[in-house]
Amino acid sequence: MQQRRTDYSSEYHRMVVTGLVDHDWAARLQRAATGESSERVGEVLAEHGFASTPELEDALARLDWSAIRAVAQSFDPDYALPEALIC
């Protein structure tokens, strides 16, 4: 298989950063990748212009999604934690 170049300045990387901090998209991708929803991984990926391959889907299913979600939840402005006093 042809090895594609990782381009961190590309729109793809930016989509990943902003897409995952938006925890809704991360949650949908997680559920699709782990088979918890009927949505297909390819459909979720396609929303941000990503292509799906069996290799990619397999790799996605093996990610630590709870850790990824914890990041998304911690930094997403829409995911408030009202129970602590902030100053």
Added chain:
Amino acid sequence: MSRHTFPSAEVVAAVGAQWRSLADDAQRRAPTLARELDRWVAKVLGQRPEAAFTTLESYPLVHLPVWAAPDLTPAVLGLLVRSTISGYLYVRLVDNAFDADTDGSELRVLPAASYLHTEFQLPYQRLYPYDHPFWDTFTSAWTRAAEATLADRLLGDPDVDRFELVAARKTTSAIIPVAAALYAGGEPGRLPAWARFVDAFGRWHQLENDFLGWRKDQRHGNPNLVLGEALRRGVDPDGWFLDEGFEWGAELLSRYAAEAAAQAGSLGSPELDSYLETRLAAHRARLDSLRRGISEQVRLGTLLATLGRPDDP
């Protein structure tokens, strides 16, 4: 293993009693204000708002007096807790309206600020006459906090130096109930050491707030150290935070935590030492979990950029 339970049962009981007393008094004196305030408080602190004052993640405002003066009488503790609850809600109401962290609910209930400020100040007036030296601490700390809040907002995203000089001092008024407790216990000579701890802990607490809340501050246009650092480096905060900013912030947090712990060590309060041990351990565990998540997120980014990239036409 911590030797002292947090939260303290005595403090939790005092918070519960004073919360009910404040709600009853407001209902009796100003039913419209009480209803609106109740709604707003539930919105910002959740369905059990009084519990927010004693959770581990919160600033330990209501515990500081008993750590500074363990022999505080229940009556004095009750007054200090009543004042602290009211003072916190007053500051939060004004700050939220000021920070634009609002959908209008703060503006709707803004007249309640005068009620909250009265309930903040009145307990101290019951404890100390107008010419007591406590009022010097009260006035200087309260004014310094207001000055810091205003300067922080007007000066925009800070660098580390300005963060330490200005933003970190927004919590400086936490010394007020500590001073009241020390005067009540006859130990005002310990006030400077406690003030140094409050400043050091406030620096750490404010940075943790900036570190975890930078995207929210970015959305609302509020000043934030993480955003200031990205600006200083001339980089996009989104990408920088994942690549470097997280570890940059974690290192600074670690330095501030060590300074706070060092200041606490000189105070001779085993309860405070135990709290800090527990609080900082939970903080480090959270950072470790986020570190793992960021590593996985970067892995996901690499996967999508390499395997998920459509073939070039």
